[in-house]
Amino acid sequence: MTLRQRRWAAYGSGRAVLAFLTALGALAGAALTGAPQAGAAQRATVIAPGVTYEEVDFQGAKGTARAHVLTVDLSDERVRVGLLYPRAVAARAAVSALADAQGAVAGVNGDFFDISESQHPGVEATGATVGPAIADGRALKAAVPAGQRFGPALPPGTTTRDVFGVDADRRARLDRLSLDGSVRTPAGSLPLGGLNQYALPVGSIGAFTSDWGSASRVRATCGTDTDRAAPCSTDTYEVTIRHGRVVETSDTPGGGAIAAGTTVLVGREAGAQRLRKFSEGEAVTVSHRLVASVARTPYRFAIGGYPVLKDGRPLPGLDDAASAVRTAVGAADGGRRLLLFALDGSPEYRTGLTIAEVARAMRALGSVDAFSLDGGGSTTLVARGPGADSVTVRNHPSGGAERLVPNGIGVFSTP
Incomplete structure (x- = not known):
């Protein structure tokens, strides 16, 4: 009997007992003692x-x-x-x-993802995931607000920032990843509220990079932190930063591929009001990283x-x-x-x-x-x-x- 079979034979769960059957020898197709019969496990x-x-x-x-x-x-x-x-x-x-x-x-x-936008007429689903993501040690995106997630209700005490990852020491673990980012200009520094995510917190500024893809960024300004179906914001602004300088501004979030070396800032409500103060040619530095709650070594991979x-x-x-x-x-x-x-x-x-x-x-x-x-x-x-x-x-x-x-x-x- 394998270690897994011994573990299973010792396992019970009260009202809904999970049954495991061995496929070896004469035991093939026979239920373990005290467990409801089910199928067989293959070698x-x-x-x-x-x-x-x-x-x-x-x-x-x-x-x-x-x-x-x-x-x-x-x-x-x-x-x-x-x-x-x-x-x-x-x-x-x-x-x-x-x-x-x-x-x-x-x-x-x-991860769960933005699969449908039926509550926002004219706005297409982005297909982007709910939680953070890291690929090859590089942060791709941060988590949407809890009220904006798709999928079943979260268990008590969990958040959209929860991840499963493997760190640089090749150990798999549960963790939480929070966004730490800023937008710095000669006039001061502003907090960054989102990174390549389909929903931004109310009143925030989010960054979109070439990792985002070509989907419209309008969805990022729809809903609220507690209600995914709430209407899209009517107070939005977008600033395009290329090689550290403002090159374009717009009252409406756009779409299309974002070139390497370019960051698009999208603001809603208070975030939009702050972005309206930016002027073309102004120097802007955008920084962002995902900070772990548990791991002391960087993650090579993480998923929401x-x-x-x-x-x-x-x-x-x-x-x-x-x-x-x-x-x-x-x-x-x-x-x-x-x-x-x-x-x-x-x-x-x-x-x-x-x-x-x-x-x-x-x-x-x-x-x-x-x-x-x-x-x-x-x-x-x-x-x-x-x-x-x-x-x-x-x-x-x-x-x-x-x-x-x-x-x-x-x-x-x-x-």
């Missing part, structure tokens, strides 16, 4: 050195759910984890396309979502009523082992699991900390087969095909 398949894939069935309150699980050994120097994204914050692509474009051997979808398991314990107040197809990521062995988890969306398993059940499932798989990512039609897990040079989708997306998503977690292997 783990090696995807690359330090990376394995398997399927595990769980019995939730609404029925059997099949999980596709990748285990990544971060202590293996040949393996690393990074952000999958289409080279722009406000853009989307299929997880399989992102993985193949970046050379990943496996991956899952990532929300925590569901911390120090081996499910967070209090997790929903245990709404079942759905879900994606999660977990850390074990002091952050040296990573688990990527995606439920199957085929009709046979579409009832899925509740968030509370996901937390218990991740703990049963060995995670000490776990983090929920976007689910439903977004849930996708991809991995290469033996000898393949491209990935295949291993779960069945609940929408019948891969949904285009803004980011994900990629697993990379160096032979």
Whole structure:
């Protein structure tokens, strides 16, 4: 019996017990003592050195759910984890396309994102994610205000600034990333309220760089810190900074690609009033960074979502009523082992699991900390087969095909 099977055999969860079955020998297809019967777990398949894939069935309150699980050994120097994204914050692509474009051997979808703007007529959804993101050690974006997020209600005590990341010491951990930024002019310094995000705090100034992409920046001035559906602001202003000088101003946020070496400042309400004082040719310096609450070494990779398991314990107040197809990521062995988890969306398993059940499932798989990512039609897990040079989708997306998503977690292997 493997370590994972021993952990599972010792695990129970009261009202909604999650069932795990071994696929080895005479026990194949037989339920463990005291657990409701479900399907069988396959023998783990090696995807690359330090990376394995398997399927595990769980019995939730609404029925059997099949999980596709990748285990990544971060202590293996040949393996690393990074952000999958289409080279722009406000853009989307299929997880399989992102993985193949970046050379990943496996991956899952990532953060919740701005998928619909039906409450703001004439304003298009940006496709940008809710939380912070770091790719290859570089800050791509900061978090939107809590009232502007898409996705299920956050568990008590969590925020849009929560991330799951891997630091420069190759340890996976839960953390929070806050924006620290400023706009400096000869007249003084102004605080920066946003970085490449689809929603800015009321009264703030946000910075958009070439990492944003070509999507319109109008959405950043819609809604409020507590109400995503509130009307767009009528008091806005935009200033374009190129090589440290103001080169253009506008009363309305624009769109289109932003050139390298250029930063577009968008202000709303009080932020707009401050930007109106800028004049063409004026020297302006914009600085920004994401500051971690926990890590003492820089993050090489970080992605948004929300925590569901911390120090081996499910967070209090997790929903245990709404079942759905879900994606999660977990850390074990002091952050040296990573688990990527995606439920199957085929009709046979579409009832899925509740968030509370996901937390218990991740703990049963060995995670000490776990983090929920976007689910439903977004849930996708991809991995290469033996000898393949491209990935295949291993779960069945609940929408019948891969949904285009803004980011994900990629697993990379160096032979």
